[in-house]
Amino acid sequence: MKKTSIFRQLLLPMIAIVCALAVCLTGVIAAIFVKSYEGEIYGRSQDKSQLVSGNIATFLDGAYEVTEELSVNPSILTMQTEVQTPILEDCVKRNPYLELLYIQGKDGMQTGRSSGELADRSTRWWFIQTMEEQKSFISKSYYSVNTGMPCASIFFPMYQESELAGIFAVDLKLDYLQSLIEEFSDVEHGEYSFVIDGEGVVVAHPDSVQIEELYNYKMLTKTVSKKDKAGQSMVDADGNIVTEEQKITISKDYQKIISDVMAGNTGSCKMKNDGESYFVSYASIPLKGESDSWSIITLHKESSAMAAVYRTLMIVLMLVLLIIIIAIWVIAVLARKLTSPIVLITELIGNASEGDFTVQAAEGSSNEIGMLSKSFNIMIGKIAAILTKITAMTGEVVQSSGQLKSIEEDVGSISQSVREISDGTERQKEEADQVVLRENDLEEKFGQLQEKGSLLLEDAQNTIRSGENGIQSVIELKKQNEVTAKGMAESFAKIVALEEQSQRISGILSTINEISSQTGLLALNASIEAARAGEHGKGFAVVAESIGKLAADSTAATADIEEIIVELCRDISETVVNIEDIRAGVEGQTQAVDKVQETFADFGKLAEKTKESVSSMEELIEEMYQCDQAVVVAVERIRDISANAAEITEGVADSLEEQLNGIRGVAKRVDDLSMVSVEMEQEMTKFKL
Template sequence: MVGTQKWGRLSTRITVVAAGAVFVGFAAMIGLIVKMSYERAHEAGYKQAKNLAEGYGHQVAGDINRAMELPKHLAQVLQGLRGAGSADRKLADALTLKLLDNSPQVVGLWTLWEPDAFDGRDDAYRLDWPKQDPTGRYNIYATKNQAGRATADVMMSKDRVAQFEAYRANPEAYQPDYEKPGWGDFYYTPKARNRDTITEPFPYEVQGKMLLESSLAVAIRDASGRFAGLAAADLSLEDLQKRLGVIRPYDTGFVQLVSAGGLYVVNPDASTLGKPVAKDGALAGHLDKLKAGKPFVFQDGGFTHFFTPIAIGDTGQFWSLGVSVPDAAITAAAVEVRNSAIAIGIVALALILAALFAVVRVLTRPLNHLADTMEGLASGQGDLTARIEVANRDEIGRTADAFNRFIASLHAMFADVREQSAAVSRAAAQLAASADEVRVASAQQSDAASATAAGVEQVTVSVQHIADTAGQAEQMARDTGKLSDDSVRVVERVTADIGRINDTMHGLAGRMNGLGQRSEQVTGIVQVIKDIAEQTNLLALNASIEAARAGEQGRGFAVVADEVRNLAARTAEATVKISGIVTAIGQDTNEAVLEVQRTSRLMSDSVEVAREANGTMQHVRERTGDLVTRMVDIAASTREQSSASVEIAQNVERISGMAQANGETVAEVAAAVAELTQLSAKLERLVGNFRL
């Protein structure tokens, strides 16, 4: 996790990416330098080795060509003698020895002529063995003794000289071996080519010592251009081996010299001298270039072999001198340059990375400060008073400035949130207090409504009783009317009936007095209901005001408060109506009481004035009709009062239910206010985590 966090840092990623880019750049640069160094080193090594090969080749060519001058000089001398008519063999021998004494670069000097081509006296020398062979042709083979002095030697070996005896009697039949390929290549090949020739290396005994040598043969031609013989110098290849075989270019290199026929003339391995190049060797594939006199280069066995052609006089033949240089020596300078470049690159890379790391640390320091501040804000414990120092106006500086402005905006916003949160908390406290008051008032209203309902129920029962009594009174009034109508016929019984009526009227008077008192009680109850309705209206109005202050959260409570206020208003209106009706009932009841009392008095007097009943019966009937009418009205009013009382009871029951619902709503409001208070406190705690 820590490694992931470290890798996630911007400075680390920038450093790693930049380091990778720098590393790739340096690697590419070093690779290019090494490649160019290798190419230049190879080129320089090639050039140096080539120059070395050409230098050694020029030396060998110079030595061979200087040695080639000796047989040319001998050929000219002998041709001069022959042309002057002084072709004397002894003189020619002396001149040959003289020339050899003055030529240290060769080990032998010889000449061999075609039959009778030198002096025309071959027959005279057919038996001059071993100096001459049975052909009698002129030849001399001069070599140097151990003292380095030129002496006449025998061209033919002892075995061949021994064969001469077989031809003593008939020397003309002798066929010399030098006219045949193989052993006689030193003469046969130049004669066949009819031009100057350097022979392939061959072993030959000189002064009793076997030497590896090549003959530098110069063709002698007569006046017609025909081949007349050879003048040749024997070049000891051992001298070249001693001189070139010890050369070690770059300490481990070596020098080779290969003849035109592909035989080793010089080689570090002396056992290969005079032997052909291995057919399976790398050099065998280049023999055609060697014979054509073309330079060539090839690599084999960790060495680069540079071969340069050596032109031998006018022979038209080419030997090839090769300088073999170890590849490591050629690339040594490149390796040194590579190692130096790598070392310098590593040091430079380390310095650049150190500088890059320091620069990235400096450049990303504001970003680190910004990240730390943002992490503090993200954890809810941020310091909103902190500001990042803006040192410059680059992208980081602009980001820091924008962050400072963002923090300033957050600071102002959180300060405002804190103030608003405190205001909400205070408003919630006030709303909670108001809700509690409404709850208490609703409870009181509910209790009052319950009490009112009980009172109204009692009023209803009383009114119903009044209605029943009024009905009875109505019936009695009707009966009285009938009696009045029949009074004329039953006047005799009036006294008794009036007595009973008198008693009844006394009872009715008591009841009517009770009804009046009940009406006054109903009026008091109605006044209480009216007072409750007014108080409910006032409380509902206060609740609406508090709900309006609470805003959106008090909207539902405001609706309930409006409904309660409307119901209170309707209750007040109904109470006013009830009050009017009860007042009317009271007035009618009082009047009825007065009438009953007056009737009672009349009835009391009727016994005494029975005799006067006939006269006054009409008047009584009229009064009784009025009483019936009024009793009908009282009965109707009482029935209406009974219906109103029932409606009032129902309304009071609804008010009680609404008061209970109001109490429940107020409880919900109180719970919402408590939750709002908790949220406000939590908001204040969250805002309090930030330093403002």
Template structure:
């Protein structure tokens, strides 16, 4: 059974818990929405800052290379002067890996390290000679320095004429430092792509060394033998092969957008199944260069950790307030339920019959009023029980006197009733016997009437059957005549079928004759054609006639064969018809025999029906005599029964009156006994109450 205390505590806890939960959920939604936008803004700002830093770095390298292209010593194309200038530049600007100069023929004239060579077949040389514009090239990975490198190419002009090209290899290790600066290793990192989509700076340096390409989704890995040694080609270069890389579709999409000059912030699921927030930004390079791109990646769980911490703190605060609410609810409910429990205990004692209990609880609230009302109820109930006790004693005494009186009266009534009952029984027996005789006669009368009805119906039915039999006999005669006609028709059909068979045989013989004539004619036509051919030009006309005769003979032979086939089919059908006619004639003979038997049966039925009709009429006459005797017997029995019933009725009225009086006295006696029992039960019930 639920207690009031637990219900009060539950209500108080819910009153605190529900508002807290709703406010926390609403607050979490607001903070989460706002903070997500703030995180996206931070990611976008970070991407912009990195893009600006990369642009400044490349611009600086570009400007240095362009200044060298405008240097008079470089324009002079005197190798010693050129080399001196570029060596000073390489010492001054540590982020350069090498400078190299070549004429319009592609032959190098100076470089800071290595052997001079012909570069006319290199793609970068062909591009600048075709476009005649400076640009920053795609990157490559330097195996000697283990860093990504890009090149800046600037055309060299002398009085407006293109005289050569200066190139610089720029070390991109400073970009790696920028990337590592903005990557915290806790779910946030940044990487930079060149215009071809190749990674040039990434916290995971393996992606730089293996030239991860987020545009083609390929990477370049070293080819090794079974012992793990790197294989080399015939020129001594390390062998490499391309492998596929797997990136989310959304990342591939934003990479393409950034390289196309677009920027933005998106959410997607990475290869580990975690949600991330990514910002992408293009890096616009000077000259005739492709856009580079910077992409930030921040795990959403790490980015939104502040919101998660706020939610955890709110949950802890909610749990704390629930505990406080439980403690307060416990003491408050205890102060309310304690007096209620006290009153329940008193009521339980009163329910068991102890009317001496009284409540000692005093208060000005509703519980105090309940205590006063309880005391007043017990006092009034005690007075009521005492009154019932006195009344039950008086009822018990009166019911004893009434019981004795009714028993004496009932004995006298029983003696009178016995005498009247004997008279009534005699009259009743006589009336019953008379009534039984009347009932038997009436039943016999009804049976006789029913029998008369059945006999009349049988007579009518016999007449109907006789007339029906006559109609059937006439129908048999008609059927017999029709059957004779059918026999004649069958004979005629047999004759016709036999004639048809003979005619078909004659036609078949004629067709055979025609076929023979056609074959002979065909043979004569063939001989005529041969003779016409021998005659030459003189026999051509005769040959045509012979050919036509031959065709006619063939056609006649074919038609004759068709006729023979048809005649054969007709002959088969005629034979089948003959067999069928034989079966039909046999069936007709059987029908004739059945017809004769049916005719004889109808004659026998007609004789039997006539005999039945005569017997029914004889029974009907005898039954009329019995009905007349029945009416006289019924009249006598009805007179005897009427006198007996009047005598029995008078006796029964006296007996009924006596029985009613006796029954009334029995009822009074029974009620007196019940009243006495109830008075005793009431006294026993009152004893259960403790009054003093």
């Protein structure tokens, strides 16, 4: 590890703390000082704006009052040129800020002027506006060709007995405003004010170019007069200067300030324009009549306004640097004084680490360093005493090593015996587990045997019930056979009687055939006799013919009946034969039913014996199962005892094994300690105690 001086460790953080405190304190003081000074700048600028605003308002109000006073003057209201002109000329002489006074009649024709020729002004915008609104107002500023300065006009309607008589107008010279602005401006040090009218046009500004070119900060334009080849301003037919507008550029902050002050607001802020920062204060200048208020804006370059502050801060910074250097020197001296005793004690500790415990530190000081030296001396003394005791104990450790080895051998023998007992108990437990498994298999087979015995008993009972049902069915079948035999006998008797009746019908049919033959002969004879009788025998011939036809039909019907009787007799004969066969079969079936009845009786006796045997076998199986359960319980007890014994012996064996391992570990450590003790005895000879 790289060695680091405590002197440097103490010195560097203290220097860093002092520098950080100095920087923070300087920064806070500078911020407070700058903020306070900026507030003073805003206050001075606002006071200046208010002062200039008040002077301008006083100037315009005075001109407004003069105009108002003249507009109601009875001599002026005569509307006679010779009366008005002297008054106007005298007023201009007494008020040098008035450039021109003139009076217009209702038709726009001038009736009086302080100077110049009378002219028609009926087409001028101000005349039209005043005639329509009949209200006084101060116009926006404009550039005068005569004076080469910006001017403004005041217009007053004149009344005679509440009737509009004309318009009184005054053109004001605004050079007073320019001189006022120049008086309160210090362009060299970046501080100046300027005035704009209600349209945003510059009225007074330290830069005369902005006045001449009618800078309009609302529309962001400037009006430049066109020049002829001789460099003179060009004028139109009405004597007005021909001009053209050009764009000007200002920052958005500047535009916001212009909009705010033209809205009649007052305030202070900081802005940037053309790469420069400015402190800005602005105020509104309210005008009398129906006129838009004018505005004054005061700007002060931040670099100029804060120059004194920056110089002061530079001086303070240099003083802070000087103080930091002095503080670092003082800290270095103190750190050296504090760390020297610590370095000395460090050297003594190094000597002690090399084995010299006879060293002693000086205890002259009563501070923490002195206490540290005293504690070091006490520590060295205690370490020397401990090393002396360690030397004495080393011999005792070597003697204890031999005794511990004999104990290790005895514990090893005991552990081996307990381990053999544990193995035997474990084998006994395994054999008991095998017996339990076999008994469980036997128990399962007993269960299967009981289940099959129950099924066999149930089958025997079902067989007995089936035999009883079979006997009952045989009895019913025997009864049905007897009924069938009786019915067959009755049917046979009736068929025999039917056969006899058929024979009798055959005899009757023979008689009918004979009668039909004789009737036919009689009909033939009657026909012959009728033919002999001629015409008288025709009726008898018809009767004879009918009788002959009846005899023929009777003969045919008799033949059909005879044929049917023959077939019936043949069928009856066959039926008699079949009934004889059926009767013989019924008798054989009756004999077979008797034999089946005897068989079912024997089967029932056998099933009853089977039921008794199965019941006896089931009781025997239950007794065997109870004996098997008793054996299982006994074997499980033996297994549990063996398991407990195995667990106990295993625990004893493990405990003895752990003790043996512990003793072996202790013995090994004692051997190691013995070796270390020997080495320590050799090393102790190197120490100075």
